[in-house]
Amino acid sequence: MLRQSIKTITVKNLLTFLMLAATIMAIIIAFNFRALSHNIVKNEALAVADMVKAGLTAHMKAEIMDKRDYFLSEIGTLNNINKISIIRSPAVIEQYGEMGARQEVITPLVQKAFQTKKAVFIINDFDAAPVIYAAVPYIASNSGALNCLSCHEVAEGTVLGAVNIELDLQEYRTMASWILLIVLVASLFFILLLIVNIFRTVQIYVKEPLESLIARAKVAYEEHSPVNMEKFESLEFMHVADEINQFNTDIIANQELLKQMNHNLVDLNNEIEDTLKETVFTMGVIEEQRSKETRNHTKRVTEYSRLLASKIGLSDDDVRLIAAASPLHDIGKLGIPDEILLKPGKLTDDEFESMKNHTTIGYSMLVHSERKLLQAASVIAHQHHEKWDGSGYPWGLRGEGIHIFGRIVCVVDVFDALLSVRSYKEAWPLDRTVAWIEGQKGKHFDPFLVETLLAHLCEFIEVGERFGSSE
Ligand SMILES: [Fe+2]
Numbered sequence: 001m002l003r004q005s006i007k008t009i010t011v012k013n014l015l016t017f018l019m020l021a022a023t024i025m026a027i028i029i030a031f032n033f034r035a036l037s038h039n040i041v042k043n044e045a046l047a048v049a050d051m052v053k054a055g056l057t058a059h060m061k062a063e064i065m066d067k068r069d070y071f072l073s074e075i076g077t078l079n080n081i082n083k084i085s086i087i088r089s090p091a092v093i094e095q096y097g098e099m100g101a102r103q104e105v106i107t108p109l110v111q112k113a114f115q116t117k118k119a120v121f122i123i124n125d126f127d128a129a130p131v132i133y134a135a136v137p138y139i140a141s142n143s144g145a146l147n148c149l150s151c152h153e154v155a156e157g158t159v160l161g162a163v164n165i166e167l168d169l170q171e172y173r174t175m176a177s178w179i180l181l182i183v184l185v186a187s188l189f190f191i192l193l194l195i196v197n198i199f200r201t202v203q204i205y206v207k208e209p210l211e212s213l214i215a216r217a218k219v220a221y222e223e224h225s226p227v228n229m230e231k232f233e234s235l236e237f238m239h240v241a242d243e244i245n246q247f248n249t250d251i252i253a254n255q256e257l258l259k260q261m262n263h264n265l266v267d268l269n270n271e272i273e274d275t276l277k278e279t280v281f282t283m284g285v286i287e288e289q290r291s292k293e294t295r296n297h298t299k300r301v302t303e304y305s306r307l308l309a310s311k312i313g314l315s316d317d318d319v320r321l322i323a324a325a326s327p328l329h330d331i332g333k334l335g336i337p338d339e340i341l342l343k344p345g346k347l348t349d350d351e352f353e354s355m356k357n358h359t360t361i362g363y364s365m366l367v368h369s370e371r372k373l374l375q376a377a378s379v380i381a382h383q384h385h386e387k388w389d390g391s392g393y394p395w396g397l398r399g400e401g402i403h404i405f406g407r408i409v410c411v412v413d414v415f416d417a418l419l420s421v422r423s424y425k426e427a428w429p430l431d432r433t434v435a436w437i438e439g440q441k442g443k444h445f446d447p448f449l450v451e452t453l454l455a456h457l458c459e460f461i462e463v464g465e466r467f468g469s470s471e
């Protein structure tokens with residue numbers, strides 16, 4: 001969704017509202033001005049009619065009625081008057097006859113004025129040439145020094161005639177257009193000023209403080225310092241800053257607590273892991289002591305395994321895992337009877353077959369655990385007597401079908417055994433051990449592991465010396 005800035009939203013909404021308000025205002029002004037204009041031009045027509053009536057009365061008093069056409073033609077030259085004429089009513093025509101060539105046709109407008117005895121108007125202000133038609137009737141009266149009834153043989157209140165006037169409205173329409181234009185321009189100018197002002201207000205009092213607040217909140221959180229509320233002019237932003245300070249304080253306090261709890265958990269986890277490793281190692285040592293193997297055999301197998309796993313590029317996790325699990329490689333010997341396990345000299349075939357069981361016994365002791373360490377230990381216990389060429393036990397697995405942990409412990413276990421004194425043999429010298437190990441490359445042992453061990457032989461010897469037996 002396309003998001004708009006607070007300024008755009010404010011200005012857009014305000015502009016829509018103001019344009020609507022300006023349009024409504026212009027329409028109201030236009031209608032009012034039109035109504036006012038109509039009143040003005042009607043009054044103007046009535047004033048002209050009164051003027052004509054007064055002029056004709058004066059002509060009658062001066063007994064110069066034959067000169068009235070001059071008077072009317074002069075009136076017709078006055079401003080805005082397109083046309084002016086006098087139309088006799090049927091009652092006057094009956095008494096004096098028609099006005100000859102000057103008698104005009106009685107239009108429907110004049111007819112209506114005769115009937116209603118009131119001034120009647122038609123305003124065509126939307127025509128190309130806007131005009132007002134007015135028909136103003138003269139009613140017979142017997143008041144005044146020279147009353148109508150002294151000349152006209154009609155009853156009082158009879159319509160004597162009408163002044164028929166056509167006034168030009170172009171001037172009013174032009175004026176209306178100008179006023180409308182001025183109102184619109186003034187409105188637009190006002191709207192523009194308002195928008196600029198609102199734009200500026202939003203920028204200064206909303207956008208900038210908001211951006212500043214966000215930046216300050218971030219710094220406050222990072223530096224664990226409060227947002228300075230005095231920097232904000234508006235009450236709302238001060239409240240928001242206050243809330244942010246409260247929020248930051250809570251978060252920071254919780255973070256410290258979490259950090260402490262996490263630290264405790266890590267310590268506890270390390271403690272558990274170390275305890276497990278130590279327990280596993282101790283189990284290996286127990287087995288070592290029962291088997292009366294050379295002292296520290298378990299420790300050396302552990303460190304040789306760690307070193308060889310590291311040299312062949314196993315991951316750090318796997319290096320740690322094999323080092324922790326390898327002490328249990330012969331744990332199954334706890335299930336071998338003393339007379340076989342501790343027998344000096346060579347075992348019989350049957351005894352050797354029983355001895356082989358220490359792999360499966362060790363495996364079944366450990367395999368039920370869901371712990372990664374004990375799972376790895378079960379694999380090592382099971383496979384550390386398998387041989388690369390498939391002639392090992394208990395399954396006769398071959399090559400990479402033997403787990404890498406099994407292959408590693410296999411070679412380092414034999415390496416240490418050859419270099420150590422056992423109940424059935426003396427300690428072999430290094431050169432004989434190396435020659436034998438090398439001879440078993442691809443037979444007993446994984447060739448790559450043999451090559452790696454021999455390539456770093458000095459480091460293995462160093463480890464052996466560091467954890468050597470007391471014998
Ligand atoms: Fe073994």
Ligand SMILES: [Fe+2]
Pocket residue numbers: 297301329330413
């Ligand atoms: Fe061993």
